Amino acid sequence: MSFLLPIALLSACLWTILARIGVRRASEGEDHIRTGPLFTAALTGGLAGMLAGTQDPATSAVTVILCAGLMAGALVDRETGWAPDAIVFPIVLLAMTLGALEGAWELSPVRAVIYAAIGYWLLQGLWLLAAWKITDFSPPPPADLIAVFLPMMFFGTDLRFSATMFAMAAALLLARRFSTVYGLFSRTDLIMRIVKKEDMRYPEGRHGITLLALAFPVSALSLIISRMV
Known part of the structure; x- marks a missing residue:
């Protein structure tokens, strides 16, 4: 598997470039993210994906590239409060491709990519339409919905997907109970900035x-552990 190391390094570079460009364009230059931590996060994900x-x-x-992208996306979201389409x-395309390669879906990788692309932009369009037509529209943004169901794209609907959902719920519970865990996934100053910018109602405390x-x-x-056990 020595060929995976160059892939991890290259994917870390590509995710770093995509993230920086995406954040800058989507925020119209308002948000920035440092290259060093971003590259480190992506490389860590890629190296872990080698396992x-x-x-x-x-x-x-595909696993290595996907894991690198997931860690890069996680850092971008923690630092800016959102992750750009870039x-x-x-990540969605890679997750569906991985699911097709592993037989989670009865699709060829090419069809998986096509369906993933159509589904992604359809979800974006429906969300924008609902936000335009419905007053007090407050469901989670498309990226959050995608993040929750992402494991289904590469696991399908078997027990590994259910276990990942349980792990996410457990992590949320721990973050709610322990400030140290909460600090890993969020920053209070960032949340309050978003609340003020979007004029959201946010109960104190x-x-x-x-x-x-x-x-x-x-x-x-979850993906890494499922392959190791």
């Missing part, structure tokens, strides 16, 4: 989690 390598080189490569969209910062690492860890 989930299989005998199939394509599956192993990060989330490729409540905690706010940047969901992708929690869901993405849990999904990556």
